[in-house]
Each structure stands twice: as C-alpha cells, then as structure tokens.
Amino acid sequence: MTVTRPWAALLLFLAIPATALADGDSDRALVAKGEYVARTGDCLTCHTAKDGKPYAGGLPMQTPIGIIYSKNITPDKETGIGDWTYDTFARLMRTGIDDEGHSSYPAMPYPSFSRIGDDDLAALYAYFQHGVDPVRQANRKSEIPWPLSVRWPLGVWRWAFAPAVQPFQPPPQADARIARGAYLVEGPGHCGACHTPRGLALQEEALSDAEGSDYLSGGSAIDGWVPVSLRDEYGGGLAGWSASDIVALLKTGRNTHGATLGGMNDVVVHSTQYFTDEDLVSVAAYLKSLAPNKDSPPFRYDDTAAKALFNGTPPTKGAQIYVDRCGGCHRTDGKGAGSVFPSLAGNPILQTADATSAINIVLAGGAVPATATSPSVFTMAPYADVLTDQEIADVVSFIQTSWGNTGTATTREKVTSLRNTKAR
C-alpha cells in the first residue's frame, strides 16, 4: 500500500538518535550564520576571479608595487584552507599572518577583521570548512618584482599600523542599534578599506570613528571611481540622505538621490543586499551618527541652470552637450527621475574638487546592478566614442557646478589621462 510509505519515512526519521539530530541542526545553524558573516564581509567579491569558482581566489588586484592575486579560501586541502585549524584561520583574520608565518599584503583588510567577534569568526570558519565547495586551484604568485617582493617589510607595516589585535569597541554612548552598525561597518564590512583615506604607507588613516574623523571621510580613486565620504556631512558626504535612503541604496543599489558606481556595484550585489533589514537600519544609523569631518555648507538647490536649459538658452558648451546627451534622463533640472535615473543635483560624487567619477561614468557608462528586491538594470551608455575629451570636460564641468553642486570644473587633460588609463 503506497499510503504507508510516508509513514515509514517518518518512523525512520524518528529512529535517528535525538543527540545526532540536534548536533546536525546546530552545525547547520553555525554554517548558515557563517555564510551570513561571509556576506557581511563580502569575501566573495575579492576571493573569486572573473568567471571563476566561488571563493577559489585568483582575482588580480593592482597595487602600487605590482599585481597580487586573491587566495583560494575554499576547503580544498591542498590548494585552499581545508587543512587549516581554527587557530590558523583566526590568526590570519586578526593579524594577517598566514599558515606559513608570512604577513599578508594589507589588501586583505585584517586590521578591520580583527574586530570580528569570536562567535562570528567561529561561524565563518565553519562556513569555509563545511559550507563552501572545495575547489582545487593553486594560488597564483604575485607579480611584484624583487626587491619589492620581499615580504618582511609587510611585518614592519603590520607592526607600525596594526600592532595589536583590536577587538571591537562600541562607540561611546552608542545605543544597541548604532553599536551593531558600528560593528558591521568597522569590522566585517571593512567599509573603511575604500572609504577612508590612506596614508603614505597605504594604511587607513583611521580604523574607527574613535581613531579620528578621517574615518570614512572618502577614499582615493580605485579603478577610476572615487569612494565618497560616508559621514553625515555635506561637500561629498551623506548628509543629504536619510537613514532610509542609505538602507535603500545598500539593498537595491539605488535611491531617489543617486545610484552605486564602480566597485560599489559588486558590494551591493554580493554583500549588502543580503543584510537583514535590521542590520541595514543599524548600518544607516551608525553612518548618520558620524559627525562631519569637514566644514562644508549644506547643499542648496539653485535653479539658475534649470531655468536656462528650460528656456532653451544653455549658458555654456557643456550645458548644450548636457541638453543634447544627458537631459533626457537626468532632466534639465538635474533631478533625474525617482530611483530610475539618478539625480545629479546634490549627488555626493559631484560635490568635491575631484571629478574623476563623473568623468569616468561619462567615458565608460555604467549600470545600476540588479538585486533581488530591485531586479531592473538601468544602464547609462558610454560616451567615450561619442564625445571628444574637450566635450566631456565641458559637460562634466557643467554638471559639477550646476544646480547648487559644489564640485569644481575639470579639464581636457584630466579627461585624456583617464581615457588613456581606461584604454590600457
């Protein structure tokens, strides 16, 4: 009788010793928790090569001294970290010292990861041992010429800039929500790796808000994109955004003020869209708690340019190009259209003296990434083959300085140099 079969299965299930079942469940829960920690740390983006297997490493990263490749962190015993003990794993995560005693290049943000709590680190270890498919793929050697390839200076670097493991300290007077946000941002999220300016030795100027208000005050260009300030400040920061605007950007790659660019697209796709809503709210609350690092006046919308364009009297060549090429989506009032076409008026990337990101998106175009809750991809076409360097300089200068934007004009030379960098 076929009806009895499910009952037989149930009996078999009940016959499994209760202890084994409980262990299996807790292991699974630990691995699942570790997977979430891996998402908050965005391990995938750097530890996966283009079209490569997840976490098998091999992504090239250009550093000032040469190309280095991310490592295989799958549980393959020979080429990955399958035979690492928890202690080996924890030492690497917190001190940058690998299984052979070598110091890692600080492209691995271990000064931030040292703040990851014991519970999260244990879960992360469980995930990389049991939750990831092992991939046999040997690590690629870095392409750094001798003597720069000598590794001992990395130990000196570590001694100078990350001398001791820094457990996470919640900001003073932080409520539970802000403390959770601070933990995610300063610890696994390692937002400062891009968004904090770096010193001469490429060390982050501050690893937490407590270490200085340079923390998250905006980094220098990576692949032609300038990470904005994440502090609650004008002049390129997030002061014009509410906490829910920040949540929307991290969840969907877009909000009614702007959209992600460059490397942040990967962060949203592989990391922040998986954050729980509660964690996103915590991150936003923490970022909104960061006092201004610079004294910039609030953004105030100025309708001079909008009126001139509406009237058919663009004041400059750049303004004419804007009408011809950009205004269809970004509108002549610079306000874009909802979360579909990013607003340029007040957009953080257009408020500083560095027009690199604006030039780059005009040259190369871009696309708002698809996420689970916002699957539509909105694309901006590249204009490298449509506009000359002078025309791009003209239109970017117009955008940087119109509608109240506090950015500065740019030059043809700057566009030419970015175009040549991109072409390489």
Place this chain on the structure above:
Amino acid sequence: MKPTGISPSRRAFLRTALATTPATLVLAQQFFHPSLGLAAAETAPKAYQPAYFTASEWALLMSLVDRLIPADEEGPGALEAGVPEFIDRQMGEPYGYGALWYMQGPFRDAPAELGYQLPFTPRTLYRAALPAFDKAVQARFGKGLVELDEPTRDDAISQLQHGTLTIGILPPLVFFDQLLQNTREGYFCDPVHGGNKDMAAWRMINFPGARADYIDWVEQYGREYPFRPVSVAVTGG
C-alpha cells in the same frame, strides 16, 4: 526658372518626410543656424570605398541617386549626403540579405497591397537590376546612364518609374521603388549609418535628430524649438 527635371517627385518625398515630422518642428522649419551651415560646407567628404558594389555598379548608383535628390538651394544632394555609402553599407547588413523579410516561396504575382513578392533580396535585386537597367538605357539612348546629360538621365529614370523601360525579368517599378526608398533612407538617416552627412538633411527640414525627449517644450506654446540636431553617436554631433 530652374529646370524641374525629376524634382516633382523630390518634392513629393520631402512632403512625405515632413508629414512624419512632429508638427511643432514643421512650424519651426524656417529657423536656420548659419554658423553650423558654414561648418558643414567646410568639411570635405571622405572618399568611401564600396564594400558590395562593383566599380561600374557604384558609378551607376551614384548617377541614379544624384538625379533622385539633386543638390539645390534648399539643401544637399544625395551624393553630398552620402546616400551611395549608406546603400552600400545596407547591403552588408541583415537587411541587404533579406533577413528581415519573409523570403520563402511560393513566389507568385499578387496584388500590390500584399507587398513585395519577388525572390530577390536587396543585394540580389541591385546586382540584377543595375546592369539590366544600364543595358536598357544603352539600347534606348545609345549611351550608359553615367554618360548622359541630366535631362536625358531624368528621362531614363522616369521611364523606369513608369514601366516604359524594361529591365529583363524584373518589374521596373519594383527596382525604382527600392532605389527611391533606400535613397530617402540614406538621405535622412542618422549619420552614424553613413548617410545624411553633417546632418544637413535634418537641418534642411529642422529635424532635431536623435533626442531623447521634449518634455520641457510641451507647454511652451508657440515657441520655436531652438536646438540644432544631434546624431545618436557621431563625435561632435
């Protein structure tokens, strides 16, 4: 008075073109940009090397389109606009291979409203029709089309249009319609496709080109649209 030649049909197709242009733009058609007109005149057309047409076909094609849209005080001719280049490039596209048309049999005579019924793709149509037309012109006028003076060329093309000049198995009007259609397309296309050099045809009719929208102008009643045309992808356009 200027000799009219084939210009009645030119006027006819300009009317067609204008009818497809938004009415607001037609209202603005008297508006010209002298400085841009000057810039266009200074730009020397580059010598284009045909990829599909043979040397004799190419000479004949140029001679034909030159009479379908001759240069005059209203605007550039088909040659200045780059129409032959456009048609040659069309022949290399899926369109030229008939890939956009239903090209399965049966091939039978059918009423005009049922559309094109021949087994010829644009490529094979030109390849068959151009020499056949030139041969017919030779037989009737004693010279190839390229050697005839303009009024005689217009006469030959008119006879093609009216079916009084036979070109082998091809219906003369089918070839004439194909040629006229492609000539119009090359004259008014975006310059990115090789025709409408310097957007001169667009300027002539005050068509503002590949613009995304006109929302700012929807409620500015009675105002002339002030902007020059833009090409979808030509540098400096």
